[in-house]
């Protein structure tokens with residue numbers, strides 16, 4: 341019984357990859373090989389794992405990918421110059437600069453530099469603006485992946501109270517936007533809480549859908565969750581462990597104690613993470629098609 345509560349990412353990601361393959365076929369027939377260029381600055385071990393997953397997935401699907409691994413000491417000017425070069429290169433359709441960047445680089449300046457037509461993350465202010473206006477160019481990967489999971493598992497959002505813990509540009513804010521929108525037909529009532537929220541559990545206990553995106557290992561305990569809530573755990577935290585890797589991954593939710601109360605819960609790993617990658621592939625095809633005036637949807 342408890343197993344049915346598990347909202348796994350893989351079947352949903354596979355469903356998306358089915359669509360991705362169809363769309364890729366159309367592009368290839370027109371002579372377009374979609375290409376994603378990922379820029380990684382420095383040696384953050386978690387970032388390396390994500391970047392290699394993106395590259396492997398492109399290869400598996402038959403898309404072109406390139407990872408540019410730059411030393412941590414790369415200057416902001418060098419990075420901006422590289423982005424300018426990629427913007428002008430017609431053979432690369434999607435550009436992703438892996439975050440976080442080293443502290444000497446101004447993230448906002450870098451994201452502004454990426455050609456918004458090649459912005460597969462939906463991080464460029466033009467695309468954030470379009471999203472907020474209800475006319476998105478592409479959807480932000482992690483929040484869009486979560487919406488796909490809710491649809492796949494037939495979890496109603498309309499009129500439901502969604503509470504999001506976290507207000508980052510990468511997860512919390514765009515998640516709030518998607519869930520409140522008419523355009524995506526989510527139509528939820530949304531509350532966003534963060535580190536300055538007073539009496540946070542009073543809010544989280546009202547959630548029909550609780551999205552935890554704070555980066556605090558196992559922060560959300562059973563007494564912060566309403567009986568029958570759907571819990572989406574975005575957090576990915578490394579916890580020291582006595583295994584070959586030296587760590588295990590845990591989410592922002594205390595999974596074992598929240599599971600009995602929840603109507604559904606995403607695991608970590610194997611929940612939201614795989615969806616982020618799937619939506620990134622989807623977005624890469626979207627931008628490649630648009631840049632070549634080809635209809636694939």
Ligand SMILES: NC(=O)C1=CN([C@@H]2O[C@H](COP(=O)(O)OP(=O)(O)OC[C@H]3O[C@@H](n4cnc5c(N)ncnc54)[C@H](OP(=O)(O)O)[C@@H]3O)[C@@H](O)[C@H]2O)C=CC1
Nearest residue numbers: 482506507508511534535553554555574575576612613616
């Ligand atoms: N599965 C996936 O595909 C992805 C997973 N992640 C993971 O999701 C988590 C969040 O990522 P991201 O949004 O980038 O993180 P950020 O650190 O950018 O943002 C965290 C947010 O959580 C809030 N917060 C932190 N501590 C608390 C607290 N004790 N109580 C209430 N709010 C708190 C912060 O508040 P304030 O604004 O006040 O500082 C902030 O808004 C991380 O674990 C990350 O690894 C991220 C992206 C994709």
Ligand SMILES: Nc1nc(=O)c2c([nH]1)NC[C@@H]1CN(c3ccc(C(=O)N[C@@H](CCC(=O)O)C(=O)O)cc3)C=[N+]21
Nearest residue numbers: 389390436437438439440461481609610611613614616
């Ligand atoms: N420009 C940019 N775009 C991003 O989309 C972006 C980023 N920067 N910086 C970091 C976050 C984080 N993120 C994840 C992607 C995949 C998994 C993923 O595949 N997770 C696996 C486990 C991975 C592992 O073993 O470590 C899982 O949850 O099952 C996780 C997290 C994308 N991000």
